[in-house]
C-alpha cells in the first residue's frame with residue numbers, strides 16, 4: 198500500500214545520493230526571468246550544457262511591464278530590462294523553449310504550465326520559484342527549488358532531495374455557496390499556522406476537493422508553500438484528465454492511450470499511511486480576509502481581530518487588537534497573480550463588478566495571469582466589465598503581486614489583493630495588503646471598504 202506521493206517518488210527515484218538523500222529524475226523544468234536567467238548564465242559560466250533542452254521551458258512573467266501599449270520588453274522595475282534580455286539570450290543559446298514577452302502563450306509560469314500541458318499528472322516538475330507547488334493540483338510532483346538546484350537539474354536531469362514526510366488533509370463536506378478555494382486555503386493556514394504543513398508533502402482529498410474545479414485546485418495547491426509544505430498534490434480524476442487532454446505539450450497520437458492508462462493508476466491506495474492527517478470540515482469555511490503580515494493572520498470576514506494579535510503586525514497594518522476588519526476603508530484593489538489570475542477568478546469578480554463602479558479613491562487593477570486568460574476574458578466581454586467598473590486592465594505577468602522596485606501603491610495604502618503573500622513591503626514600501634478571494638476583492642473595491650460580496654448584493658448595488 199502506497200500513497201500517491203510514494204508512487205511518484207519511487208517512479209522517479211534513480212538512486213541513493215547518500216546522507217539520506219535520493220536522486221530524483223526531473224521530467225520538466227521551468228524558469229522565469231527573475232531567477233532563470235541567472236541560473237542559465239551560471240550554468241554556462243561553469244562550462245555545463247543543458248542536458249535535454251526539450252525539457253526546459255523559460256517564461257517571462259516577473260519583471261515584464263503590465264502596461265498595455267508599452268514595449269513588452271519594458272520592465273516594471275528600474276533596471277529590470279536586463280533580466281528579460283539576459284533570460285532571452287541565455288535561453289536562445291541553450292536551445293530551451295522560450296515563451297517570450299510577445300508570445301501569445303506568455304503569462305505567469307504557474308498559470309502557463311497547466312495551460313500548455315507542460316504540467317501533467319505523474320511528472321516531476323521543478324522551477325526556481327516557491328509557488329511551483331501549484332502544479333501538484335494536476336497530480337504532478339512539483340516543487341520550488343533554488344537557483345543552484347535548477348542548474349544541477351538542467352545539467353543532469355536529476356535532483357538530490359530528501360524524501361519529505363507526508364500529510365493528508367481531508368476536506369469533508371462541501372464548501373458553502375460563495376466560498377472559494379482561496380477561502381479554504383486561507384482558512385487552513387490560519388487554523389493550523391503558517392508552519393502547519395511541517396515541510397510535508399501534502400495530499401488534499403475529500404469531497405470538497407473533488408468538487409473543486411481544476412482552477413480551484415491550482416489556487417489551493419498554490420498556497421501550500423505559505424503553509425510551509427514541501428509541496429501539495431491532488432490525485433488526478435476525470436476532471437484532471439479532461440483538463441490536460443489535447444494541450445500543446447500533452448501526449449498526442451499513440452501516446453494518449455498509454456498516458457491515460459498511467460494517469461488512472463495515480464492515486465493513494467486504500468489504507469496507505471500518512472505521517473500526519475488533518476481533517477477539515479468544508480462547511481465551517483466562510484469567506485476569509487487576512488489582517489496581518491502573514492497569510493496565517495487570516496479570519497472570517499465577520500470575525501474581530503484576535504486580542505493577542507502581534508503588535509508589530511497591527512502597527513504595520515494600522516490596526517488595533519479586537520477591532521473588525523470588515524468595514525475598513527481601502528485605497529487599492531488588485532486581482533491577478535498565480536493564485537487567482539485565471540479565467541474563473543476573473544469571472545467570479547466580474548459577476549460582482551457588472552453594472553457597478555469602483556468607489557472613489559480606490560485604485561483598482563486587474564492583471565490576467567496569462568495571455569490566454571486575457572484573450573478568453575476579452576472574448577467574453579469580461580475586460581469591458583472590469584474597465585467599465587473603473588479597473589485598470591493590465592498585460593499578463595506577476596504585476597503588483599510583488600514589489601520589484603517600480604510601480605506600487607502609496608505607503609500605508611490598504612489594498613485588497615487576490616494574491617498569496619501579505620508580508621511587510623510585499624506590494625511596496627508600507628503597503629498594507631489584505632489577502633482575499635477575487636470575489637471579496639471585487640466587492641470591497643465597489644464598496645470602498647472591506648466587505649463580502651453578500652454585503653454588496655444585499656445593498657442592491659453601490660453606485
Ligand SMILES: CC(C)[C@H](C(=O)O)[C@@H](O)C(=O)O
Nearest residue numbers: 231232259325326327328599
Ligand atoms: C521571485 C521569485 C523567486 C519568488 C518566489 O520564489 O516565489 C516570487 O515569485 C514570489 O512570489 O515571491
Ligand code: SF4
Nearest residue numbers: 328534535595598599
Ligand atoms: S504571481 Fe506573485 S506569487 Fe506568483 S510567481 Fe509571480 S510573484 Fe510569485
